[in-house]
Amino acid sequence: MGTRREPHTNLIGLAKVDYNGSPTTLCQGCGHNSIASQVIQVAFELSVKPHEIIKLSGIGCSSKSPAYFLGQSHGLNGLHGRMPSLATGALLANHQLRGIGVSGDGDTASIGLGQFKHLLRRNVRLVYIVENNGVYGLTKGQFSATADEGQALKYAGVNELPPIDICMEAVIAGCGFVARSFSGDAKQVRELLKAALSHRGTAVLDIISPCVAFNNHDTSTKSYGYGKDHEAPLHDFGWVPPAEEIEIAEYDPGEMRVVEMHDGSHIQLRKLEEDYDPTDKLGALHRLQWAQEQQEFITGLIYYDPERPSLAEVSRLTDTPLALLDAEKIRPSAQALAEIMAGLQ
Amino acid sequence: MGLVELMPQNMVAVTRPSIINDFSLVAATANGTGSQTANLTILRALFKMGIPVNGKNIFPSNIQGLPTWYHIRVSKDGYIARRHTSEILLAFNQATVAEDIKNLPPGGVCLVNADWRNIPQRDDVTMYAIPVNQFVKETGTTGKQKDYVANMVYVGAAAQLLGIPLEKIEEALSFHFSGKRKLIDLNLNVVKAAHAWTAEQILKSDPYSVEPMNETEGLILMTGNEAAGLGSVFGGVTFAAWYPITPSTSLIDALNEYLPQLRRDPETGEHHYVVVQAEDELAAIGMLLGAGWAGARAMTATSGPGISLMAEFAGLGYFAEIPAVIWDIQRVGPSTGLPTRTGQGDVTFVYYLGHGDTKNVILFPSTIKECFEFGTTAHNLADQLQTPVFVLSDLDLGMNNWMSEPFDYPAEPIQRGKVLRGDEIPLDWGRYVDVDGDGVGYRTLPGDENWRSAWFARGTGHNARATYSERPSDWHENMERLRRKFDTARDMVPGPVIDEVEEAEIGIIAYGTTRYAIEEARDRLAADGVKTSFMRLRALPVNEAVRDFIRRYKQVYVIEMNRDGQMHAILQTEAPELATRLISLAYLDGMPLTARWVVEAISKQ
Numbered sequence: 001m002g003t004r005r006e007p008h009t010n011l012i013g014l015a016k017v018d019y020n021g022s023p024t025t026l027c028q029g030c031g032h033n034s035i036a037s038q039v040i041q042v043a044f045e046l047s048v049k050p051h052e053i054i055k056l057s058g059i060g061c062s063s064k065s066p067a068y069f070l071g072q073s074h075g076l077n078g079l080h081g082r083m084p085s086l087a088t089g090a091l092l093a094n095h096q097l098r099g100i101g102v103s104g105d106g107d108t109a110s111i112g113l114g115q116f117k118h119l120l121r122r123n124v125r126l127v128y129i130v131e132n133n134g135v136y137g138l139t140k141g142q143f144s145a146t147a148d149e150g151q152a153l154k155y156a157g158v159n160e161l162p163p164i165d166i167c168m169e170a171v172i173a174g175c176g177f178v179a180r181s182f183s184g185d186a187k188q189v190r191e192l193l194k195a196a197l198s199h200r201g202t203a204v205l206d207i208i209s210p211c212v213a214f215n216n217h218d219t220s221t222k223s224y225g226y227g228k229d230h231e232a233p234l235h236d237f238g239w240v241p242p243a244e245e246i247e248i249a250e251y252d253p254g255e256m257r258v259v260e261m262h263d264g265s266h267i268q269l270r271k272l273e274e275d276y277d278p279t280d281k282l283g284a285l286h287r288l289q290w291a292q293e294q295q296e297f298i299t300g301l302i303y304y305d306p307e308r309p310s311l312a313e314v315s316r317l318t319d320t321p322l323a324l325l326d327a328e329k330i331r332p333s334a335q336a337l338a339e340i341m342a343g344l345q
Numbered sequence: 346m347g348l349v350e351l352m353p354q355n356m357v358a359v360t361r362p363s364i365i366n367d368f369s370l371v372a373a374t375a376n377g378t379g380s381q382t383a384n385l386t387i388l389r390a391l392f393k394m395g396i397p398v399n400g401k402n403i404f405p406s407n408i409q410g411l412p413t414w415y416h417i418r419v420s421k422d423g424y425i426a427r428r429h430t431s432e433i434l435l436a437f438n439q440a441t442v443a444e445d446i447k448n449l450p451p452g453g454v455c456l457v458n459a460d461w462r463n464i465p466q467r468d469d470v471t472m473y474a475i476p477v478n479q480f481v482k483e484t485g486t487t488g489k490q491k492d493y494v495a496n497m498v499y500v501g502a503a504a505q506l507l508g509i510p511l512e513k514i515e516e517a518l519s520f521h522f523s524g525k526r527k528l529i530d531l532n533l534n535v536v537k538a539a540h541a542w543t544a545e546q547i548l549k550s551d552p553y554s555v556e557p558m559n560e561t562e563g564l565i566l567m568t569g570n571e572a573a574g575l576g577s578v579f580g581g582v583t584f585a586a587w588y589p590i591t592p593s594t595s596l597i598d599a600l601n602e603y604l605p606q607l608r609r610d611p612e613t614g615e616h617h618y619v620v621v622q623a624e625d626e627l628a629a630i631g632m633l634l635g636a637g638w639a640g641a642r643a644m645t646a647t648s649g650p651g652i653s654l655m656a657e658f659a660g661l662g663y664f665a666e667i668p669a670v671i672w673d674i675q676r677v678g679p680s681t682g683l684p685t686r687t688g689q690g691d692v693t694f695v696y697y698l699g700h701g702d703t704k705n706v707i708l709f710p711s712t713i714k715e716c717f718e719f720g721t722t723a724h725n726l727a728d729q730l731q732t733p734v735f736v737l738s739d740l741d742l743g744m745n746n747w748m749s750e751p752f753d754y755p756a757e758p759i760q761r762g763k764v765l766r767g768d769e770i771p772l773d774w775g776r777y778v779d780v781d782g783d784g785v786g787y788r789t790l791p792g793d794e795n796w797r798s799a800w801f802a803r804g805t806g807h808n809a810r811a812t813y814s815e816r817p818s819d820w821h822e823n824m825e826r827l828r829r830k831f832d833t834a835r836d837m838v839p840g841p842v843i844d845e846v847e848e849a850e851i852g853i854i855a856y857g858t859t860r861y862a863i864e865e866a867r868d869r870l871a872a873d874g875v876k877t878s879f880m881r882l883r884a885l886p887v888n889e890a891v892r893d894f895i896r897r898y899k900q901v902y903v904i905e906m907n908r909d910g911q912m913h914a915i916l917q918t919e920a921p922e923l924a925t926r927l928i929s930l931a932y933l934d935g936m937p938l939t940a941r942w943v944v945e946a947i948s949k950q
Contacts, residue, residue, distance in 0.1 A: 022812075050799065054639070054791045067801060067813065074791035075801040076638055078631070079657055085623070085631025086638070092619050093584055093641035094792050115631070118624040318615040322583040323640025323790060327759040329617050330581035330642065332607040334754040337579060341751035344565035
């Protein structure tokens with residue numbers, strides 16, 4: 001009676017349930033499940049056609065999650081740390097598709113760091129989600145390369161090494177969309193996901209996603225408690241689809257920054273405590289370094305550069321995906337062979 | 346040092362029977378001095394004369410300075426295997442000249458730079474000395490150019506001494522420099538000057554010469570890697586990813602040459618292909634599997650160390666059943682090994698590449714024509730069998746120039762295998778359901794609007810519907826189906842080529858480039874009354890024809906270029922009941938096999 005109900009179907013006639021995947025097998029309360037839910041919600045809200053999405057992942061708890069969303073999309077669960085190469089091949093073979101890749105901190109910052117950096121260098125059109133919990137879950141509690149320096153874990157002891165900052169690595173590698181978020185901040189995750197799907201190249205979302213089994217105690221910066229108490233958004237982040245008008249007038253221009261994306265959509269950044277400019281690369285690196293030194297949990301869009309073309313764009317591909325070219329398009333004529341043979345005699 | 350001083354006195358007066366179109370020549374030079382242009386000029390000029398030839402570049406793993414030997418076999422009888430010794434030496438590397446002269450057989454011939462001091466003398470070798478510096482000075486060239494010019498001096502002198510007409514040298518230079526007149530003339534002028542000087546100043550006293558034949562008319566001369574690249578372009582490759590590694594790089598170079606010529610949209614100029622230089626071989630095969638899963642015809646070219654890096658992904662390709670084509674241009678391992686030498690040492694590694702129960706389809710080309718044809722065959726098999734297909738070539742085939750009939754336009758249509766699209770996808774479709782009993786399921790491609798098309802490819806245990814499963818029966822059934830699929834492959838891959846000789850008691854099995862030494866050895870053995878039959882394998886897994894061949898001979902020699910007899914071991918497991926008939930004759934030192942080795946190895950048995 002009078003309660004607000006979500007519409008049953010979206011613009012393409014799909015219900016939210018149509019974006020579900022298999023039931024999760026991750027731990028109850030795992031941050032990764034919350035992220036999967038936001039992917040489902042966003043795909044539903046944006047009326048994403050499931051067949052236009054491919055899901056990719058490496059190995060680890062995080063990499064299981066593509067099975068838990070968008071069950072009507074093709075998926076490829078590959079090798080530990082090697083999702084970037086699979087995504088590169090798939091998204092060149094069919095550049096009309098959009099990719100959602102899910103990785104973890106072990107998958108990205110350790111075994112897969114090389115492929116991660118080269119993916120970003122190539123700017124493959126992929127939403128690259130890192131479900132970052134600072135710990136290895138499936139092998140029961142070893143430190144990952146993003147774990148805090150000086151942190152103690154029950155079995156692993158004390159971590160003596162400095163963490164790898166995934167966002168900093170992404171900025172340095174030339175990524176044009178670098179964001180950090182917190183799985184406990186569903187609204188921000190959703191808005192960032194929407195913007196990431198509109199980005200023309202690789203969009204990195206480093207989402208702190210607590211591991212309830214091995215790394216959720218208060219001394220960890222990757223815990224729910226820490227995240228809730230310390231999350232410091234750089235701005236109130238919003239995304240506006242291409243067709244919708246931006247009502248900028250109601251904000252003080254000094255309070256609101258609007259950035260147009262490649263597909264005509266817009267990013268809205270409402271100033272919070274600081275005036276942060278995500279299009280300043282050196283500023284972004286400086287802010288990330290400062291945050292690491294102060295153990296600040298900054299979230300939001302850290303760096304944005306819409307200018308770099310994607311790998312598919314620089315490859316000058318025809319509209320028809322390579323995967324779908326007819327036989328006569330992929331085999332030259334007998335005449336062409338005869339001419340080459342004549343030239344070799 | 347004058348000519349007369351160099352000429353062994355006992356040779357001058359002796360008239361020896363002339364030897365025409367039947368010798369080996371070796372050009373000893375330093376790497377990176379442009380000698381390859383000179384060597385290929387001689388090779389192609391001989392080829393243009395209609396004489397059967399083969400050139401083998403024995404080069405170092407180095408950019409500049411280390412010794413290189415280019416062997417040219419000239420054979421009126423058409424034998425193109427390497428020989429143990431070369432009768433004619435073009436000694437143009439001062440660092441190796443002493444050793445090179447020592448290696449000449451008695452009665453050999455040496456063309457040497459007259460400007461060098463302390464050239465070792467041999468009474469049983471004809472020595473010709475050419476004042477190279479004089480010609481270089483005359484051209485007025487400086488710096489690195491001097492080396493290039495110096496190489497053309499030996500081309501001119503050798504042409505005169507052997508009787509290669511200057512117009513054939515010009516044709517060869519014109520081919521090499523794609524008709525660019527200025528470059529042709531620069532080189533040709535040096536050749537002519539050296540040719541004229543040699544005619545005037547040197548009294549030929551050796552028996553070796555060439556005469557025109559009619560054995561190469563209509564033939565082409567090409568490297569295996571170029572043929573493989575061209576064949577892949579006609580085989581419908583749409584995606585290539587690779588990492589540079591000797592000796593496979595020139596295969597990708599060929600793709601990069603032919604794809605822009607042949608596979609652009611004629612109207613828009615947009616590409617019907619993409620070639621990605623990956624960060625390593627691991628990423629290269631990852632890209633292949635991503636592309637193959639999405640529906641592209643994906644390939645790479647690599648060599649042993651690259652194959653090592655690809656092991657884990659090969660297992661994923663096998664188990665998730667994703668097509669891909671991997672050319673392994675074999676060099677000599679383990680580890681870095683001998684990167685610029687040839688071998689057949691990757692056979693067992695590739696056959697079983699991947700952990701757990703893995704077996705891979707392998708093709709073995711032995712000619713450049715097969716390299717071209719397998720460009721189509723490999724992609725078709727990969728699509729039809731939905732699995733990575735490996736092609737094992739080697740450095741000798743891949744990087745050296747071979748004669749061949751021109752390649753025929755592929756008779757095999759482009760086969761994409763069992764792919765369901767849109768409404769073709771039945772309600773009860775499951776990715777790995779063995780509908781046809783051949784172990785090969787029906788796949789769908791990402792991007793298909795039919796919601797039923799979606800499936801989840803994975804390296805984890807799965808059932809016939811591609812759903813995650815740890816059930817023992819699911820695992821077992823899936824692996825048994827993969828075995829069934831491998832059995833299906835047996836009669837789909839190119840079968841063996843068998844030359845059966847009546848009353849032969851010896852069978853020989855080989856694959857790849859060892860065939861040339863074996864064919865020559867069989868003729869020699871036959872001349873001595875030893876009859877042999879020969880089966881050349883063109884693929885793994887083997888089929889019944891292979892077992893039948895083994896069954897017919899009490900002794901079957903498996904000849905190959907590795908230490909442990911890798912194919913021998915595979916055949917023993919493929920035909921355990923016949924294992925004791927199989928005798929391994931395996932040898933590897935980095936050089937192509939010779940007929941002499943084969944004859945001796947068989948005769949010793």
